[in-house]
Amino acid sequence: MSTQRDREEPLLAAGRVALVTGASSGIGEAFARELGARGMQLILTGRDEGRLAQIADEIAATNHVRVERVVIDLTQTDAPEQLKAAVDGFGLVPDLLVNNAGAAFIGTFAELPLDGQLGTIRLNVEALVTLTGLFLPAMLERGRGGIVNTSSAAGLQPLPHYAIYGATKAFVNSFSQALWAEVRGRGVKVVAVCPGPVSETRFGQRAGGSSRTALKGMTKSRELSREAVVDAALKGLERGDPLVVPGLANRLIAGVAGLVPRRLQLIATERAFRPAPAGDSNGRAGGRA
Amino acid sequence: MTHCIGPGTRALVTGASWGIGETFAQILAARGADLLLVARNEDRLRTLADALAERYGVRVEIVAVDLGAPDGPRRLVEAADALGFEPTLLVNNAGIGVLGPFAELSVEQAREMVRLNVLALADLTYRFLERMQARGSGAIVNVGSAAAFQPLPNYGVYAATKAFVTSFTAALWAECRERGVRVVAVCPGAVDASEPAGATPGRRRFRRRVSRERVVKAALDAVARNRPVVVPGGPPAVARMALGLLPRQSRLRFTGLLLRRYPTALTGMRRRAPEAQTAPAVRSAAISSGV
Numbered sequence: 001m002s003t004q005r006d007r008e009e010p011l012l013a014a015g016r017v018a019l020v021t022g023a024s025s026g027i028g029e030a031f032a033r034e035l036g037a038r039g040m041q042l043i044l045t046g047r048d049e050g051r052l053a054q055i056a057d058e059i060a061a062t063n064h065v066r067v068e069r070v071v072i073d074l075t076q077t078d079a080p081e082q083l084k085a086a087v088d089g090f091g092l093v094p095d096l097l098v099n100n101a102g103a104a105f106i107g108t109f110a111e112l113p114l115d116g117q118l119g120t121i122r123l124n125v126e127a128l129v130t131l132t133g134l135f136l137p138a139m140l141e142r143g144r145g146g147i148v149n150t151s152s153a154a155g156l157q158p159l160p161h162y163a164i165y166g167a168t169k170a171f172v173n174s175f176s177q178a179l180w181a182e183v184r185g186r187g188v189k190v191v192a193v194c195p196g197p198v199s200e201t202r203f204g205q206r207a208g209g210s211s212r213t214a215l216k217g218m219t220k221s222r223e224l225s226r227e228a229v230v231d232a233a234l235k236g237l238e239r240g241d242p243l244v245v246p247g248l249a250n251r252l253i254a255g256v257a258g259l260v261p262r263r264l265q266l267i268a269t270e271r272a273f274r275p276a277p278a279g280d281s282n283g284r285a286g287g288r289a
Numbered sequence: 290m291t292h293c294i295g296p297g298t299r300a301l302v303t304g305a306s307w308g309i310g311e312t313f314a315q316i317l318a319a320r321g322a323d324l325l326l327v328a329r330n331e332d333r334l335r336t337l338a339d340a341l342a343e344r345y346g347v348r349v350e351i352v353a354v355d356l357g358a359p360d361g362p363r364r365l366v367e368a369a370d371a372l373g374f375e376p377t378l379l380v381n382n383a384g385i386g387v388l389g390p391f392a393e394l395s396v397e398q399a400r401e402m403v404r405l406n407v408l409a410l411a412d413l414t415y416r417f418l419e420r421m422q423a424r425g426s427g428a429i430v431n432v433g434s435a436a437a438f439q440p441l442p443n444y445g446v447y448a449a450t451k452a453f454v455t456s457f458t459a460a461l462w463a464e465c466r467e468r469g470v471r472v473v474a475v476c477p478g479a480v481d482a483s484e485p486a487g488a489t490p491g492r493r494r495f496r497r498r499v500s501r502e503r504v505v506k507a508a509l510d511a512v513a514r515n516r517p518v519v520v521p522g523g524p525p526a527v528a529r530m531a532l533g534l535l536p537r538q539s540r541l542r543f544t545g546l547l548l549r550r551y552p553t554a555l556t557g558m559r560r561r562a563p564e565a566q567t568a569p570a571v572r573s574a575a576i577s578s579g580v
Contacts, residue, residue, distance in 0.1 A: 077359075080396075108464050109414075109415070109418070109460075109464055110415070110418050110419055110422055110465075114412065114415045117411065117415070118408060118411065118412060121403075121407055121408055121411060122408070125403055125407060125453070126400060126403045126404070126408070129399050129400070129403060129446060130396055130399070130400060132391070133391070133394070133395075133396040133399055134396060136391070136392055137392060140392055155456070157456075158455070158456045158457070158458075158459035158460040159456075159460055160460045160461075160463035160464050161460075161464065162460065163456075163457050163460035163461050163464060164411065164457060166456055166457075166460055167452075167453040167454075167456040167457035167460065168453065170449075170452040170453055170455075170456035171407070171449040171450065171452055171453040172449075173440075173452070174437075174439075174440045174441075174445070174448055174449035174452040175440070175445050175446060175448075175449035176440075177537070177541055178391070178440040178441055178442045178443075178444070178445025178446075178449065178541075179391055179442075179445055180442075181440070181442035181541040181542060181544070182390045182391055182392070182442045182443060182445065183392070241537075241538075242537055242538060242541060243537060262459065262517060262518060263516075263517060266459055266460070266462060266463040266517060267463060267466070269463065270463035270464060270466070
């Protein structure tokens with residue numbers, strides 16, 4: 001087993017090419033900085049042109065690596081194809097795809113705008129599957145590649161008031177693990193990383209929007225840095241894990257969740273995550289990370 | 290406010306031209322419910338509608354629409370409004386599953402599964418839920434699959450869409466509990482489904498199948514008892530929990546191996562023959578077969 005591993009060409013090595021979506025902030029930015037520090041050539045995507053340019057320039061200057069950027073909104077139909085064309089245009093073939101772009105609309109399903117929730121599905125599910133479908137064939141052909149899907153602990157059980165977000169992440173977890181099993185032994189590794197609350201992300205700030213102070217405290221105590229999430233994801237990828245839940249407390253919660261009777265769990269989480277009454281700006285939130 | 294299905298119920302059933310959807314239509318009509326049946330194939334719908342209307346004396350409307358198209362759900366709602374049909378029960382049954390390793394599917398096949406099984410379902414749920422909550426009553430049945438409960442290598446996108454459906458529906462059940470609307474995900478195991486034209490019947494192996502009638506009755510019973518998730522003919526809860534206790538990688542290897550060797554074990558459908566992959570008829574080979 002170790003001999004097979006020794007023969008594998010390292011994936012996260014200087015000169016390899018990584019494509020990171022949603023790289024203009026949050027966990028995506030942390031992925032970009034870490035992979036750049038490892039000497040990888042980067043293609044970064046995001047919607048915030050100014051921020052993306054600043055991050056790309058910093059990474060390129062610090063690490064003396066090539067950093068390309070593509071300003072794109074992946075909720076748009078055919079955006080994944082446009083991104084593929086742009087990457088082809090750079091003459092680069094990604095060894096690593098980090099499907100990190102994601103959106104979250106948090107609040108009661110029936111009370112949030114429909115468009116934002118469908119957009120969340122298009123980004124978190126449709127774009128992720130499409131990009132994977134577009135970049136996987138070259139990886140399989142070369143017998144070398146990695147796919148990191150940024151998921152969430154919210155995908156490990158149904159989560160009232162995160163109904164769409166949690167379900168998109170349940171999709172990502174299921175899809176990533178099935179793909180892991182399909183491509184294992186062909187040189188391509190797949191991992192879904194399921195962080196709980198993460199500090200320094202726009203999403204992390206909103207996710208603390210529960211009306212329950214106790215829950216806020218619990219959320220705060222489980223909070224990980226985005227660097228810790230990236231580290232766990234890349235270690236998981238190199239180890240060959242299909243799914244990684246960073247943080248011991250998050251792993252414990254995920255482990256216990258499957259043992260609690262479904263309705264009890266749903267009723268309890270519905271109460272815990274019920275948005276504060278209107279007027280409290282934390283009550284509902286939407287946005288993209 | 291009543292959640293008994295019978296005369297006075299107005300049920301909208303998507304994917305109603307065959308399989309579980311057709312059985313929903315038959316059983317609901319037999320109980321005296323008025324129906325709005327939705328599918329892409331107008332001819333099949335009309336034949337079914339005429340037969341049900343004549344036999345049970347209920348009102349049966351049809352709308353032929355492709356719900357996988359981006360504006361499909363909106364057009365269905367407009368068509369229902371034009372018919373003056375305000376559903377008290379929504380059955381989101383339309384779904385598609387394409388079997389095979391992800392790398393061998395076209396991007397378009399994968400997208401189609403996402404658009405119909407996930408986007409259209411969420412879209413329709415939203416549009417009708419809004420009205421049901423305004424009235425303070427109503428019910429939504431989302432047809433999931435036992436495939437939702439574990440990743441399925443070689444059926445990965447389909448299983449993931451059903452993981453979405455089950456997670457979404459269970460969360461929504463809790464959100465709607467105190468608002469008079471009931472929401473249930475019915476997650477059948479292998480279903481003894483009639484197969485659409487072009488599909489090859491599965492081998493008779495692992496035939497622990499559940500009849501479509503049992504699936505429908507389980508779903509309607511779950512509405513009556515206000516349960517979030519029901520798994521007719523699936524692996525028993527104990528077996529699912531035991532599988533859940535195995536290390537993740539062993540679980541994945543086991544299900545991957547099982548599906549590769551016995552594609553019919555969970556789906557009831559034969560893996561598509563390589564030469565048939567582009568044949569249009571086969572595209573719908575496993576529509577809502579319910580793993």
